[in-house]
Amino acid sequence: MSRIFITGMGVISAIGNSVAENHLALKAGVCGVKKGLDLFPSKYAALLPFGQVQISSAELLKKLNITESGVTRTSILALHAFNEAVHAAGISAEDISSSETAMVGANTVGGMCLTDELYNDANTKETGSEYTSSYDCASVNLFLQRHNNMLGIINSINTACSSSANAIMYGAMLMQNGYAKRAIVGGTDSLAKFTINGFNALHILSSDNCTPFDEGRKGLNLGEGAAFLVLEKEEDLNGKKVYAELTGFCNSNDAYHPSSISDDGFGPYLAMKGALKLANLTADKIDFINAHGTATENNDETESRAMIRLFVNPPAFASTKANIGHTLGAAGAIEAVYSILSLINQELYPNLHFKKSILATGLTPVLEYKKQTVNHVMSNSFGFGGNCSSLIFSKV
Amino acid sequence: MYIHKTYCISPQQDPLQADINLLNEPVNKKLLAIEPSYKKIPPGILRRMGKSVRMGVGTALPLMDKEKSVDGIIIGSANAGMDECINFLIQIVDYEEGQLTPGNFVQSTGNVIAGQLGMISKNKGYNITHVHMGLAFENALIDALMQLNANPTNTYLLGGVDEIPPYQYNIETLNDAYKKEDISNKVLYESDSSGCLPGEGAAMFVVHAEKDGAIANVKAIHTVHTNDVDLVKQQLQLFLQKNMEAEEAIDLLISGENGDKLTLPFYTACESLLNADTAVVRFKHLCGEYATASTIGLWYACQFLQNQEIPSHMLKKESSNKKYRNILMYNNFKGGQHSFMLVSGI
Numbered sequence: 001m002s003r004i005f006i007t008g009m010g011v012i013s014a015i016g017n018s019v020a021e022n023h024l025a026l027k028a029g030v031c032g033v034k035k036g037l038d039l040f041p042s043k044y045a046a047l048l049p050f051g052q053v054q055i056s057s058a059e060l061l062k063k064l065n066i067t068e069s070g071v072t073r074t075s076i077l078a079l080h081a082f083n084e085a086v087h088a089a090g091i092s093a094e095d096i097s098s099s100e101t102a103m104v105g106a107n108t109v110g111g112m113c114l115t116d117e118l119y120n121d122a123n124t125k126e127t128g129s130e131y132t133s134s135y136d137c138a139s140v141n142l143f144l145q146r147h148n149n150m151l152g153i154i155n156s157i158n159t160a161c162s163s164s165a166n167a168i169m170y171g172a173m174l175m176q177n178g179y180a181k182r183a184i185v186g187g188t189d190s191l192a193k194f195t196i197n198g199f200n201a202l203h204i205l206s207s208d209n210c211t212p213f214d215e216g217r218k219g220l221n222l223g224e225g226a227a228f229l230v231l232e233k234e235e236d237l238n239g240k241k242v243y244a245e246l247t248g249f250c251n252s253n254d255a256y257h258p259s260s261i262s263d264d265g266f267g268p269y270l271a272m273k274g275a276l277k278l279a280n281l282t283a284d285k286i287d288f289i290n291a292h293g294t295a296t297e298n299n300d301e302t303e304s305r306a307m308i309r310l311f312v313n314p315p316a317f318a319s320t321k322a323n324i325g326h327t328l329g330a331a332g333a334i335e336a337v338y339s340i341l342s343l344i345n346q347e348l349y350p351n352l353h354f355k356k357s358i359l360a361t362g363l364t365p366v367l368e369y370k371k372q373t374v375n376h377v378m379s380n381s382f383g384f385g386g387n388c389s390s391l392i393f394s395k396v
Numbered sequence: 397m398y399i400h401k402t403y404c405i406s407p408q409q410d411p412l413q414a415d416i417n418l419l420n421e422p423v424n425k426k427l428l429a430i431e432p433s434y435k436k437i438p439p440g441i442l443r444r445m446g447k448s449v450r451m452g453v454g455t456a457l458p459l460m461d462k463e464k465s466v467d468g469i470i471i472g473s474a475n476a477g478m479d480e481c482i483n484f485l486i487q488i489v490d491y492e493e494g495q496l497t498p499g500n501f502v503q504s505t506g507n508v509i510a511g512q513l514g515m516i517s518k519n520k521g522y523n524i525t526h527v528h529m530g531l532a533f534e535n536a537l538i539d540a541l542m543q544l545n546a547n548p549t550n551t552y553l554l555g556g557v558d559e560i561p562p563y564q565y566n567i568e569t570l571n572d573a574y575k576k577e578d579i580s581n582k583v584l585y586e587s588d589s590s591g592c593l594p595g596e597g598a599a600m601f602v603v604h605a606e607k608d609g610a611i612a613n614v615k616a617i618h619t620v621h622t623n624d625v626d627l628v629k630q631q632l633q634l635f636l637q638k639n640m641e642a643e644e645a646i647d648l649l650i651s652g653e654n655g656d657k658l659t660l661p662f663y664t665a666c667e668s669l670l671n672a673d674t675a676v677v678r679f680k681h682l683c684g685e686y687a688t689a690s691t692i693g694l695w696y697a698c699q700f701l702q703n704q705e706i707p708s709h710m711l712k713k714e715s716s717n718k719k720y721r722n723i724l725m726y727n728n729f730k731g732g733q734h735s736f737m738l739v740s741g742i
Contacts, residue, residue, distance in 0.1 A: 043493045099620070108505065112481060119489045121570055122482045122563035128570030135567065136475065137506060138529035142732075145621050154621055155535040156528040158506035166524055170535075173542045194481065197488045198501035253469075253514035253523035259502045270520055384502065385511020387523055 003234040004172045005396065006243040008089025010081040010186075011337045013225035013324040014051035018084060023341050026323065026349040027369055033209055033221045033325045037191065039073070040115065044196055049209055051223025051325025052191060053077065066147075069130040072111040073224075075143045077330075078188035081226040082144060086184060089230035090240065095182070099151040102180035103144060104171040105228075106156070106163030106187035107329035111135040113192035137329075140188060153179055158329070160383030161292075162251075163187055164227070165332030165391055169249040171231050181236060186228030186333040195222055195328065202259060210295035211353040212319035213304065213365045220294040223325020227333035229340075244340045247376070248281065248392030250274025259384050260298045265306030267388035268292075272310050272378060275390040281376060283311045286392070288348055288372075290339045290379040291365070293319020294326050303380065304361035318351035318366040332381040336391060339377040343395045347371050397541050397603050398610035398742075401459050404599035404695045405429050405451045406683045411692070412699060416709035419682065421580055426560050427595035427684035441516070444503060448476045451598040452509035452557035453516065459602050460517050460553060466602065467550035468522030468543060471510040471557065472536035474529045474687030479561030480504035486563075509557055522552070530729020532556065533688040534619050537737070540603050541614070548605045555600035556691030560684075565594065573730070575655070584655040584681040585712070592654045595684015599695040607742060612698045615639060616738040628734050629665045632726065635736045636669075640722070646674050647720045648700065650693050651712065652727030654680040659731045666726045667713075675715035677706060690727040690735060697723045701741040 011018070014032030015025035025032070037045040037052055055063075057073045064079055086096060095101060111134040112118060119125075121132050133139060138156040145154045153174055157167045164187025171183030189195075199205050199222060206219035231246065252274060254267025261267060276283060292303055300319075307314040320338055327334055342348055351365035375395045382388045404411060407420055407427040420430065429451060434442055436457040442450065452471065460466060484500035505511070507525035514523045522543060526535040533556030540554040568574060575591040584593060607613070616639040620631050636646070649670055653663040667676055677700070683692045700706055700720050725737040 112485065115485060115489060118482065118485060121567050122486065124566040124570065128567075132567050132570045136478065136529065137527045138474065138532070141528065142621070151620060151622070153535075153538070153619060154528065154531070155526060156532075158525055158527045159510075159523070160505045160507055170524075170539065173546070174538070177542045177545055179538065179542075193488055193493065194485050197493055197496055198484060198498065198504075201496045201498035201501055251522050251524060253511075253520050255514045255518050255520050258508075258511060258515065259498075267520065383507070384505045385507040385523075385525075386514050387507060387511065 001176045004175060004231050004246045005234060005237060006229050006246065006340060007232045007240055008085045008230035009243060009337050009340060010084025011227040011334055012053055012077055012080050013334055014053055014223050015323055017055060019337060026338060029350045029352060029369065031209060031323055031352050039191055042193055042196060048205055048207055049221050050191055051221060053224055070134045071143060072134050073113055073190040074107055074109055074111060074188050075140045077190055077226040078105060078140050078144060081186060082184065082228045085228040085230050091230060097149045097151055100181035101150060102153040102171060102174045102183040103141065103150055104155045104167040104183060104185045105141040105144060106167040107137050107140050107189050108158055108160055108163060109189045109192045109195060110137040110139055112194045113190045115193045159387035160385055161328050161331055162381040162383040162387045162389040163329040165381040165389035166251055168229065168336060168391060169251060172246055175231060175233055183231045184228055185231060187330040188226035189224055189327055189329040191222060191224040204296045209353050210322050212293035212295040212321050212351055213300050213358060213363060214354045215356040215358050217295045217300060220296050221325040223327045225324060225327045225330050225334055227330060227337045229336060242396050244343045244393045245396050247394040248275035248279025250278060251389045254386035254388055256386055261302040261382060263302060265302035267386055268303055268306035268380065268382055269309050271388040271390040275378060275392045279392045286315050286376050286378050287374045288315060288342055288377045289317035290335045290377060291317045291319045292380040292382045293321050295321055301358055301360060304358060304363050308361060314363060316348055316366050318349065322352035335379050339379045339393050342374050342377055343393055346374050397544050397614045398607055399601045399603055399612045399614065399698055400610050401602040402695050402698050403455050403459050404597060404692060405431060405455050406597040406692055407595055408682050411682060412707060414707040416582055419581060422593060425578060427581060427593060429596045444499060446480050446503060448473065448557050448559040449509050449512060453512050455598040455600045456513050456553055456555060459600055466553045468552045469510045469513050469519060470524055470536045470539050470552055470554045472526045472533035472688050473509060473557045474527060474532045475558050475561060475564055477504040477506050477508045479563050482563040530687045530733035531619050531735060533691045534617060534735045537617055544605045551602060551604040553600060554603050556688035557598040558686045558688045559596040560594045581681040585653060585678060587655040588657055590656055590658045592656045592685035595686050597683050597692050599691040610742050612701050613740045613742060615740055618736045620734050621732055623732055625661050625665050628662055629669060632666050632669055632736055639738050644722060646670055646722050646724045647717060648723045649674055649676045650697055650723060650725040651676055651678050652680060652693060653678045654685045659728055662728050662731060673715050673717050675711060676713040677710045678712050679710060687729055693725050693727060697725060697739045
């Protein structure tokens with residue numbers, strides 16, 4: 001099997017519009033989750049904090065020079081991160097179009113951020129909005145494909161909140177199986193009334209800033225953003241700059257409940273264990289875990305139990321959900337970028353708003369920015385439908 | 397990759413019905429799937445499922461029951477959960493973001509079929525949902541090929557499912573995706589108008605790397621996005637060169653032709669590349685058009701290989717060679733997403 005390296009990455013989130021901006025904000029412990037959502041009118045705008053990307057859709061469309069109609073915020077967040085990633089990897093437009101370049105994107109919201117347009121189109125109230133082909137999840141990647149005239153394998157994956165971890169995995173497998181020479185992989189999601197009201201109906205949205213792994217946690221905050229990585233094979237590197245190696249990945253199912261993880265976190269345990277096995281690493285070699293850490297009562301305790309079961313004494317860990325909110329289909333990709341930043345810079349970023357360890361598990365996340373040797377980072381993503389995925393990135 | 401077991405739900409009571417006069421016809425311009433009674437789905441769970449979830453789970457469970465437990469579940473579905481999404485979104489608007497029940501929301505995630513299957517069968521293995529519209533099933537199939545390559549002793553459940561959800565139907569009507577006139581599926585291919593006849597269905601396959609006892613061998617697959625007929629033709633040529641031995645020939649082409657004059661040139665171009673002795677079969681008059689219709693196409697390939705019999709209303713072109721061993725399927729969705737699959741007998 002070919003070794004797979006990350007040669008470019010791009011990210012946009014509530015704490016910055018580029019990898020460099022996100023890096024500075026992580027170091028400084030910036031919290032981008034705030035009340036005052038202004039993307040669309042919602043009764044929750046003033047009541048709940050959100051991790052909104054600080055650039056309007058109109059501004060982003062202009063910046064990206066998009067003139068075609070029917071392009072959603074989910075798609076342009078994706079394109080913004082995609083452009084940064086391919087630029088960083090030095091991939092030419094010709095290479096992007098090549099039949100040897102695959103693109104795998106994940107998202108869960110698609111064009112459903114357009115509440116009123118979708119409402120009217122679904123009820124055939126008018127002649128149809130400009131977005132009638134943009135509501136489904138595939139529309140985002142069909143847009144990226146069209147925009148870049150891509151001839152390689154294109155895919156869209158939706159495994160809820162673990163979607164973009166699976167997109168990274170699928171891209172790596174396409175390369176290892178000879179379906180692609182390189183892969184551009186990632187995920188995107190924009191804030192939407194749909195997800196806000198959905199998670200609110202489940203009573204798992206916190207009215208305050210979320211507090212991952214804290215005994216007093218009251219639920220998650222929603223965020224938005226996108227991230228893409230460029231994956232290339234060892235034999236094609238030709239001395240180019242490499243950010244990290246993707247050494248392990250595993251997808252397992254918790255097979256317990258549609259919207260919560262089993263008490264003992266068996267699915268998360270299997271995903272982490274499988275990723276270690278593929279990376280051919282023992283548990284003690286993991287220096288840091290970028291936890292899923294949504295700050296819901298269910299996730300943080302079950303994830304802690306799974307970490308204890310596998311690692312006995314878990315390594316340093318933290319969640320960045322308090323910095324940017326839960327970005328759903330983008331989370332796995334954004335956190336892959338954050339994991340790689342830890343590897344490149346040999347440093348860990350603080351888990352914000354933590355006060356007291358969960359009584360039942362007693363674990364304390366990283367609380368301050370610190371320099372430390374980081375050779376292997378594990379990144380966890382778990383989703384509805386019991387979908388659990390873990391990735392391992394290693395220092396080069 | 398070898399297919400060992402298959403099962404499907406389609407708009408035809410008997411998808412291999414030989415008498416064209418006994419085919420189910422569209423109702424209100426839709427070819428709706430005929431659902432079985434779903435005895436294997438617990439009633440409490442069944443009640444909460446949308447149609448695509450019922451069809452997906454209902455097609456998969458009989459296979460998982462007979463087989464030793466599978467090691468993973470790989471599903472392609474363009475729109476599973478989409479109508480539950482829209483339903484929830486409509487409640488958000490109608491009740492002005494009032495207190496809503498989370499049921500529709502939890503059922504609305506695109507991975508709901510694979511998730512439910514994992515839960516019902518207590519399957520903790522690989523579990524994934526590909527949603528890439530007209531290539532959702534093709535990506536699921538590529539995934540299965542890759543999983544088997546990495547884990548040659550494993551068995552996977554592979555499938556594709558889509559329904560015609562009412563809200564999606566409205567949106568696709570605004571997109572002029574469907575034929576405006578009433579048309580019988582018996583004369584679908586005589587149509588010279590644009591648009592398709594919407595359909596739905598599900599098919600599942602138990603696949604592993606072991607040849608013994610298999611029905612079919614999925615040898616190769618290729619996908620491409622383009623609106624250029626010549627490029628599709630060129631890619632098919634390359635695909636055949638790469639995957640066929642010089643002395644081998646395609647005995648049968650399964651064409652995704654769907655009565656839409658806008659996509660017909662692609663099918664005509666691909667047919668033109670095959671030799672005079674290749675039979676051509678069409679299946680969209682039986683199942684209608686939908687994003688994962690190629691799943692049923694693969695189900696038909698398995699039946700033809702196994703039975704060596706093809707209902708005459710499916711044959712566009714007969715061949716003097718009545719032995720079907722190498723089957724090529726070409727399908728496209730909305731003229732932009734194209735796939736070639738090569739399936740052979742054992």
